[in-house]
Amino acid sequence: MRVRAKLWRIKNSKAVCHLCYNLCQIEAGEAGFCGARYFDGRELVTKNYGVISAIENRPMEIKPFYHFYPGSYALTFSTFSCNLDCPWCQNWHLSKEREFRGQYVGPEELVAMAVAKKSHGLCASFNEPTILFEYLLDVFSLAKKKGLHTSMVSNGYMTPAALKELSGVLDAINIDVKGDEEIYKLISRRENLKGVWRNVKLCLDLGIHVEVIHLVVSGLNDSMEKFEGILRGMERYAQSYVPLHINRYFPAYRYVHPPTSVEFLYKAREKAKEMLEFVYVGNVGGHENTYCPECGRLLIERRGVVKVYMEGNRCKCGKEVYGRF
Ligand SMILES: [Zn+2]
Known part of the structure; x- marks a missing residue:
């Protein structure tokens, strides 16, 4: 479905797409590097919404x-x-x-x-x-x-x-x-x-x-x-x-x-x-598997079934482990 794109502006009658670092400057009737964002001469539209x-x-x-x-x-x-x-x-x-x-x-x-x-x-x-x-x-x-x-x-x-x-x-x-x-x-x-x-x-x-x-x-x-x-x-x-x-x-x-x-x-x-x-x-x-960087204990086992051996986000030794568990 085509919908109006976000993050773009008109410059020298081209649409400049600010979605990604390519910063494509798109002529009317053309699409950017990704092919999904198309400038119809009036506005930038995405061709792939949904x-x-x-x-x-x-x-x-x-x-x-x-x-x-x-x-x-x-x-x-x-x-x-x-x-x-x-x-x-x-x-x-x-x-x-x-x-x-x-x-x-x-x-x-x-x-x-x-x-x-x-x-x-x-x-x-x-x-x-x-x-x-x-x-x-x-x-x-x-x-x-x-x-x-x-x-x-x-x-x-x-x-x-x-x-x-x-x-x-x-x-x-x-x-x-x-x-x-x-x-x-x-x-x-x-x-x-x-x-x-x-x-x-x-x-x-x-x-x-x-x-x-x-x-x-x-x-x-x-x-x-x-x-x-x-x-x-x-x-x-x-x-x-x-x-x-x-x-x-x-x-x-x-x-x-x-x-x-x-x-x-x-x-x-x-x-x-x-x-x-x-x-x-x-x-x-x-x-x-994930092991504690402090004490070496097994924290998350990934053999078929995933098992988490932590209390909240802490190892039994007290070490805080990055992530959401
Ligand atoms: Zn530990």
């Missing part, structure tokens, strides 16, 4: 959220397209699609589905949810009224203005930091790595629960030198308690390099643990 490509009830651990209501389920939904263009995209069948031919599901209908399926929350994932900005505001606002939690799995490339508006209705975000400036030059219209890191910090300041994902792509960023860049970002913009997920890549879309070396992933985890409390390796089969 156009849904997939809906599935999924555990938070799969996304991955490890410190946000472990063991709970969120009705997870997506649309098509993306505001970045990664040649190794793991969800390319959705992200590279620029025709918005999905079923229309209104916000009320989607939230009613979550309630009917006894989901604990709603999560926007699979493709980049920023593209669904106007829809997310409506869906998440309704979800909050029903007592459901709200989350998104994102590349964090939205503008701070977009993030601030979302923060009124968004409980948790996973931000995928891709690597260094060179990578963002390759995949975006306008490189802004620093902006992604600043958004990590902004989420913490706004009280949004945040976990960081980093996909280690073979032949691209699978060196300890590049990985240390991620750790410097965590040190500067996040806190030592923010969970870091180091994820394994598999060949997809235009990228044919072999899957990431598991040995490298574990080496990276050891390095990260020198400064971060919670570091997880993902996409290697199964899920990792």
Whole structure:
């Protein structure tokens, strides 16, 4: 469904979109980099409001959220397209699609589905949810009224203005930091790595629960030198308690390099643990447990059933653990 977009203005008879860091300047009759935001000459409209490509009830651990209501389920939904263009995209069948031919599901209908399926929350994932900005505001606002939690799995490339508006209705975000400036030059219209890191910090300041994902792509960023860049970002913009997920890549879309070396992933985890409390390796089969960074006790067990061994958000030793439990 087409609706008037938020966050744009007219400049030199073009529409400048302020939803994400690409800051597309869109001529009349054209769409921005994401293909979803179209300037009709009078106003910027979104072509994908409520156009849904997939809906599935999924555990938070799969996304991955490890410190946000472990063991709970969120009705997870997506649309098509993306505001970045990664040649190794793991969800390319959705992200590279620029025709918005999905079923229309209104916000009320989607939230009613979550309630009917006894989901604990709603999560926007699979493709980049920023593209669904106007829809997310409506869906998440309704979800909050029903007592459901709200989350998104994102590349964090939205503008701070977009993030601030979302923060009124968004409980948790996973931000995928891709690597260094060179990578963002390759995949975006306008490189802004620093902006992604600043958004990590902004989420913490706004009280949004945040976990960081980093996909280690073979032949691209699978060196300890590049990985240390991620750790410097965590040190500067996040806190030592923010969970870091180091994820394994598999060949997809235009990228044919072999899957990431598991040995490298574990080496990276050891390095990260020198400064971060919670570091997880993902996409290697199964899920990792959470242990207390102070005393080493098992806090959250993820073997089939998720079990939380904490009192509130504290370990038996008294250590406070970041997250919502
Ligand atoms: Zn402890």
